[in-house]
Amino acid sequence: MDAILKTDNLWVEYRAGQRGGAKVAVRGLNLNVQAGEVFGFLGPNGAGKTTTMNVLLGFVTPTRGEAHLFGVNVREPIARQRIGYLPELTYYYRFLSAEELLRFYARIFGLTPAETERRIDRLLKLVELESARKRLIKTYSKGMQQRVGLAQALINDPDLLILDEPTSGLDPLGRMKVREIIQRLKEEGKTVFFSSHELGEVETVCDRVAIVSQGELRVEGRVADLVREHQANLEQIFLRIIGYQPSSLS
Amino acid sequence: MKTPLALAGVVLKELYRRKDFYVLFVLTAVITLLLASVNFFNDDKIVRYLKEICLLLIWISMLVIAIVTTARQIPAERESRTIFPLLAKPVTRGQVILGKFLGCWFACGLALLIFYAFFTVVTCSREGHWPLGGNLQALWLQWMMLAIVIALALLGSLIFAAPSSNTTICFVVVAGILLLGGHLNAIALQQTEPLTSLIYAVYFIIPQLEIFDVRDLVIHDQQLLGWLDCLGASLYAAVYTGFFLLAAWLVFRRKPLSA
Ligand SMILES: Nc1ncnc2c1ncn2[C@@H]1O[C@H](COP(=O)(O)OP(=O)(O)OP(=O)(O)O)[C@@H](O)[C@H]1O
Numbered sequence: 001m002d003a004i005l006k007t008d009n010l011w012v013e014y015r016a017g018q019r020g021g022a023k024v025a026v027r028g029l030n031l032n033v034q035a036g037e038v039f040g041f042l043g044p045n046g047a048g049k050t051t052t053m054n055v056l057l058g059f060v061t062p063t064r065g066e067a068h069l070f071g072v073n074v075r076e077p078i079a080r081q082r083i084g085y086l087p088e089l090t091y092y093y094r095f096l097s098a099e100e101l102l103r104f105y106a107r108i109f110g111l112t113p114a115e116t117e118r119r120i121d122r123l124l125k126l127v128e129l130e131s132a133r134k135r136l137i138k139t140y141s142k143g144m145q146q147r148v149g150l151a152q153a154l155i156n157d158p159d160l161l162i163l164d165e166p167t168s169g170l171d172p173l174g175r176m177k178v179r180e181i182i183q184r185l186k187e188e189g190k191t192v193f194f195s196s197h198e199l200g201e202v203e204t205v206c207d208r209v210a211i212v213s214q215g216e217l218r219v220e221g222r223v224a225d226l227v228r229e230h231q232a233n234l235e236q237i238f239l240r241i242i243g244y245q246p247s248s249l250s
Numbered sequence: 251m252k253t254p255l256a257l258a259g260v261v262l263k264e265l266y267r268r269k270d271f272y273v274l275f276v277l278t279a280v281i282t283l284l285l286a287s288v289n290f291f292n293d294d295k296i297v298r299y300l301k302e303i304c305l306l307l308i309w310i311s312m313l314v315i316a317i318v319t320t321a322r323q324i325p326a327e328r329e330s331r332t333i334f335p336l337l338a339k340p341v342t343r344g345q346v347i348l349g350k351f352l353g354c355w356f357a358c359g360l361a362l363l364i365f366y367a368f369f370t371v372v373t374c375s376r377e378g379h380w381p382l383g384g385n386l387q388a389l390w391l392q393w394m395m396l397a398i399v400i401a402l403a404l405l406g407s408l409i410f411a412a413p414s415s416n417t418t419i420c421f422v423v424v425a426g427i428l429l430l431g432g433h434l435n436a437i438a439l440q441q442t443e444p445l446t447s448l449i450y451a452v453y454f455i456i457p458q459l460e461i462f463d464v465r466d467l468v469i470h471d472q473q474l475l476g477w478l479d480c481l482g483a484s485l486y487a488a489v490y491t492g493f494f495l496l497a498a499w500l501v502f503r504r505k506p507l508s509a
């Protein structure tokens with residue numbers, strides 16, 4: 001089966017400020033995400049997760065290597081027709097209401113007005129923002145903003161979702177809801193690629209995970225296999241990989 | 251085309267909800283009405299004076315609206331990170347530029363309509379006749395000029411990091427062209443050689459914005475421009491606008507976007 005999301009030897013260097021030097025954020029990353037999978041993309045802060053997603057969405061051009069979505073090079077805008085993306089820490093147009101925002105994005109996808117309204121109703125119900133749908137987004141709490149983000153990522157009924165820390169800023173109930181949404185998407189046959197620092201949650205929803213550190217892929221595999229192989233839970237594996245020594249604290 | 255239009259709609263909605271520019275409308279109205287209420291002996295002169303002030307205010311207000319609005323469009327998208335969910339949709343960067351341009355330009359068109367409607371009512375009620383054709387032509391030409399200014403400000407917003415420095419530079423450039431642009435050829439003749447050619451080159455490269463300024467014709471109720479001249483000026487504006495938008499696209503196309 002063809003990979004829906006694929007990176008080949010991906011390198012990304014950022015020019016580091018005035019002094020010239022380059023900061024390598026991603027080093028030769030190879031990822032393959034198959035259709036219908038829920039794939040957890042893990043790594044400590046600064047590991048290069050957001051950078052990898054930035055390449056997948058065409059925001060940043062890789063220094064070397066390539067990335068494909070649905071077999072289309074990410075440089076082509078059409079590669080983004082069937083994906084939904086939730087950025088980390090985003091504020092949406094503050095002067096629009098949730099339904100106006102969704103209507104705007106629906107227009108970009110060329111949805112008919114009837115279809116647009118149907119989807120907006122469904123999505124706002126899904127993320128539980130029905131009562132706030134006519135309020136301007138600037139009056140929303142952080143968690144509400146995050147949920148608007150999730151709704152906009154789903155407006156085109158995408159086949160692949162790229163979510164950058166979808167549960168950050170949400171309360172325990174909100175997190176559980178997001179997990180349920182991811183699970184439901186999986187049942188509908190969608191592919192989900194998401195980054196997270198909540199390893200417990202990753203363990204429950206993901207089929208496969210990859211752990212990156214300093215831009216390099218350290219471990220990749222099915223959650224169950226990893227747990228069996230390492231005789232440890234995901235959190236312990238994660239800490240071991242990033243080189244955490246329990247003794248170093250005491 | 252639906253994507254740029256959808257983007258333009260958002261620009262308009264934002265301006266309408268932010269309400270910053272309502273101040274300019276009110277200020278122009280108040281100053282003009284104050285002047286109109288003062289009575290001088292010579293009624294003929296005062297009408298002319300009134301028109302002059304009102305048109306000057308409209309010109310300044312419109313430049314402020316056009317430059318300030320445009321300069322902050324793309325920097326604001328990047329700062330609030332709304333550019334990311336936007337570009338994650340099947341939207342090209344060219345469409346973003348076009349959408350922002352259209353939004354700002356339509357907004358200026360609406361503002362111009364309001365200003366000129368007010369101008370027409372105030373001055374014509376004093377004069378007793380309604381030179382609609384002339385005012386319409388002045389409005390149209392000013393709108394065409396603003397297209398160049400907006401495209402320039404959009405290009406600037408992609409080159410200069412801070413919107414405030416871009417705004418200042420745009421104001422200086424536009425004011426410089428309006429005040430000096432037409433005289434550069436005369437200035438060039440008074441200089442010595444390398445400078446002469448340089449100034450001549452600048453004279454031929456910059457858009458001559460002052461050709462769109464027909465305030466004198468409106469103030470003195472003179473003959474309209476021929477419609478062919480109007481068309482020519484519009485084409486001239488379209489060429490420069492297209493050139494600046496193309497340059498903006500070239501700058502934006504390969505720009506890495508990561509906060
Ligand atoms: N625009 C930039 N310019 C220079 N360096 C950058 C830029 N963006 C990211 N980096 C660097 O690239 C590395 C990877 O950053 P990235 O944002 O991809 O990490 P991340 O895995 O998403 O981390 P987090 O879990 O904190 O979100 C970091 O060292 C960061 O400092």
Ligand SMILES: [Mg+2]
Nearest residue numbers: 049050051088
């Ligand atoms: Mg990140």
